[in-house]
Amino acid sequence: MKTPRFLLKTLLVSLFVVSCNSSxxxxxxxxxxxxxxxxxxxxxxxALKFIDLMQNKDFKEVTLDLLKNQKPSVVMSDILEKxxxxxxxxxxxxxxxxxxxxxxxxxxxxxxxxxIEIVEVWMNNPKGNLDFSNVLFSFAPKGxxxxxxxxxxxxxxxKEVFLDVNEAPxxxxxxxxxxxxxxxxxxxxxxxxxxREEGVQNTxxxxxxxxxxxxxxxxxxxxxxxxxxxxxxxxxxxxxxAEVYAVTSGIKDGNNxxxxxxxxxxxLDYDGTDYYPNQVLLFWDDYQYQAANIQLFExxxxxxxxxxxxxxxNGVFQIIGTVSTQPWVSVLGQVAGAIIQAMxxxxxxxxxxxxxxxxxxxxxxxxxxxxxxxxxxxxxxxxYFIASN
Numbered sequence: 001m002k003t004p005r006f007l008l009k010t011l012l013v014s015l016f017v018v019s020c021n022s023s024x025x026x027x028x029x030x031x032x033x034x035x036x037x038x039x040x041x042x043x044x045x046x047a048l049k050f051i052d053l054m055q056n057k058d059f060k061e062v063t064l065d066l067l068k069n070q071k072p073s074v075v076m077s078d079i080l081e082k083x084x085x086x087x088x089x090x091x092x093x094x095x096x097x098x099x100x101x102x103x104x105x106x107x108x109x110x111x112x113x114x115x116i117e118i119v120e121v122w123m124n125n126p127k128g129n130l131d132f133s134n135v136l137f138s139f140a141p142k143g144x145x146x147x148x149x150x151x152x153x154x155x156x157x158x159k160e161v162f163l164d165v166n167e168a169p170x171x172x173x174x175x176x177x178x179x180x181x182x183x184x185x186x187x188x189x190x191x192x193x194x195x196r197e198e199g200v201q202n203t204x205x206x207x208x209x210x211x212x213x214x215x216x217x218x219x220x221x222x223x224x225x226x227x228x229x230x231x232x233x234x235x236x237x238x239x240x241x242a243e244v245y246a247v248t249s250g251i252k253d254g255n256n257x258x259x260x261x262x263x264x265x266x267x268l269d270y271d272g273t274d275y276y277p278n279q280v281l282l283f284w285d286d287y288q289y290q291a292a293n294i295q296l297f298e299x300x301x302x303x304x305x306x307x308x309x310x311x312x313x314n315g316v317f318q319i320i321g322t323v324s325t326q327p328w329v330s331v332l333g334q335v336a337g338a339i340i341q342a343m344x345x346x347x348x349x350x351x352x353x354x355x356x357x358x359x360x361x362x363x364x365x366x367x368x369x370x371x372x373x374x375x376x377x378x379x380x381x382x383x384y385f386i387a388s389n
Contacts, residue, residue, distance in 0.1 A: 040178075041103065041117045043139035044152070046076075047176045050121070051137055051158055052092035059083045064132060067123040072241035072269050073180050076100045076119035107183070112190040112306060118182040122240050125172040132172055136161065139176040140238045151238050168237040175240060179299070181266060184243040187305040188264045194306070198313045200260045202252070202286060219387040223282040223361060227380035230271040230355065241269035243299040244355060247312070248281055249335045250292035256331045258316050259286045260339070262309075265296075280384065282361065289328050290363035293336040296355035296377055297343070311342035333359060 054060045062083050066074045077100045080093065087093040100119045107116045138153035151163040153173065163169055195201035230244075244265045252259035267277050282292050315338040319331075336359055343354060356372030358379065367381040 043176045043178055047137045047139055049092035049096050053087050056086050058086040070122050073120040073122035075182055076121055107186045116183050116186050117178040120177040120180045120182055123172055123174050124168050129172050134171045136173045138173050145236055184264055184299055188262050191262045191305055191309045194309050195260055200258050219385055221284040222280045222384045223381055224384040225277055225279045225281050226382055227276050229274050229378045231376050232271050244268040245297055247295045247339055250287035251289050251328045251332055253288050256328055258335045284363050291360045294358040294361055298353040298355055312339055315342040
């Protein structure tokens, strides 16, 4: 169950109040987001072309084998590469190859694109149904998931059917995804690059600086995530496995300047499941003080990640000029509040969902079955020393 955003923001007022510098600034940001919306890939067209290829027996057999082993999805370009000998002369194949290659090339360029979309395919088949004669083909609708009334799908002969939003059908459903696992990987890289450029993330853990980081000490003191479980990953069934990421934050110097990182949690696919990632989340050399925040968000379709990270940076910078003389622990809470406040209601058609927050996690302290402030995530955290070679 989701916490209403107006209630969440009311609770955060005591920590931090963020506002745009002017109405003109907000309008500019909204116009940019609307432009990104206009350029979205047409998932319905891709689904129909994919159905054309599924008419080929060999293509269908190879594709189904790949989808049975999805973790958590299969990149469309990989499917096309492995099946090209069967369908290479079909117009639908040529069109999909061109579109997927263009999107992947765009997502891999040095300059961050306005919108990243990588076409992936996954199959909803929780009951392990082996009868694919009645398989359906679908995709997540546009717009805020709270407004979805039905899910459009197609049969193998392209007849339209409409599925329940909350309950997946008993038959297998092959889903076209453009904002999933692969997209998140690329977005996180660009977001961290932007945070470094804006001066709110250090560069010590770049490949070129890693040896320097270790050479200054006998190793690294960290806190790692040993176990995590979500009560609700904020993801409807048609959106598939959740794309969860952590935003870590702390105070990096005596002037109360913030240090912020975005850390993907690729393994965290479904709610109601225990995961044991052994993942380092906090590097204590990043911070001036021995406490930091960990906040979890779930990425949904149509998010303009550039607007998101820009909002985080702008929101945090608005407090920099007023907190230099405040107690650092108070500023730590304000930074976390600013990050949540930066998740706006109307900049995208399907908001990044707030999962939970772990405030003031202390260095050298273990946490067992520890719930976040929202009570939606439960974790085990432990100190972990990484020795240098």
